[in-house]
Amino acid sequence: MAFREIRRFGDPVLRTPAEPVTVFDDRLRSVVADLLDTVDAPGHAGLAAPQIGVGIRAFSYNVDGEIGYVLNPEIVELSEEQQEGPEGCLSVPELWFDTPRAQHAVVRGVDADNEPVRVSGSGLMARCLQHETDHLDGMIYVQRLDPDRRREALRRIRETDWFWQR
Numbered sequence: 001m002a003f004r005e006i007r008r009f010g011d012p013v014l015r016t017p018a019e020p021v022t023v024f025d026d027r028l029r030s031v032v033a034d035l036l037d038t039v040d041a042p043g044h045a046g047l048a049a050p051q052i053g054v055g056i057r058a059f060s061y062n063v064d065g066e067i068g069y070v071l072n073p074e075i076v077e078l079s080e081e082q083q084e085g086p087e088g089c090l091s092v093p094e095l096w097f098d099t100p101r102a103q104h105a106v107v108r109g110v111d112a113d114n115e116p117v118r119v120s121g122s123g124l125m126a127r128c129l130q131h132e133t134d135h136l137d138g139m140i141y142v143q144r145l146d147p148d149r150r151r152e153a154l155r156r157i158r159e160t161d162w163f164w165q166r
Contacts, residue, residue, distance in 0.1 A: 004038045004052035006090045009140060009157055013050045014091055017138040018057045021071045024114045028056075032069055032094060032112050035060035044090060048135030051091050051116040057109075059132035063125045070109035070117050075133050077120070078104035087127060087141050093162060097153050099141050105129040 007013055021028060031054055039047040039060040049058040079102045087099035105126040107119045119129060129135040131141055142153040157163050 002034055003041065004034050006038075006047075006093075007053055008162060009089075009092045009142075010163065011053075011091075013053055013055060014123050014135070015138045016050065016055060017048055018048070018055050020057050021110075023110055024112060025061060027073075028117065029112050030070075031056070031058065032060075033094060035069055036067065038140055045124065046132040047090060048061055048132045050135055050138075057136045059090050059136065061119070061125070061128050061132065065119065066125070068117075068119065069111070070107055071111065073107045073109040073116040073129075073133055073136065075105060075130065076108045077104070078102035078130075079104035079122075079126075083123065083127065085127075086138075087131065089131070089141055091135075091140065092142065092153075092157060094160065095156055097142065099144055101127045101130050109132065 007020060034052060039062045045063050046061045049056045058071045081103040082100055083103045084098050084100045086096040088096040103126060104122045107129045109117050113115050128146055142150055145153055
């Protein structure tokens with residue numbers, strides 16, 4: 001178990017769709033432990049396995065004191081009601097952009113024993129579930145922005161010190 005380094009915007013692993021988990025062994029449990037350890041840091045609401053360089057469909061979350069993980073997550077429900085508010089990403093540090101999301105979301109997947117898991121939530125939890133599932137599909141939240149906001153986000157990313165120090 002360890003706190004893992006976060007891959008940043010521009011790393012190809014973040015744009016590559018993650019592979020489904022098919023082997024439930026100690027190696028997987030180690031990755032899950034690393035996801036949980038890393039998401040437990042202050043300011044971390046969610047973390048997808050590709051963000052720590054592991055290309056599997058797994059993410060952890062830490063929202064309002066609720067910490068957990070989901071393997072092979074699928075969004076099975078999104079509310080018609082929308083929210084729009086600031087969204088950030090550990091892979092795009094220090095930058096926040098208003099991003100539209102469903103107000104409520106439900107994710108279904110499995111745990112490390114291949115047992116069913118269902119996580120649902122509204123507000124920040126819904127945003128987290130959608131954001132992390134996007135990561136597993138190779139999508140970073142700035143891709144969800146309207147064209148003008150996306151251009152602004154990409155400009156601001158290019159202006160950061162961390163972007164050029166990858």
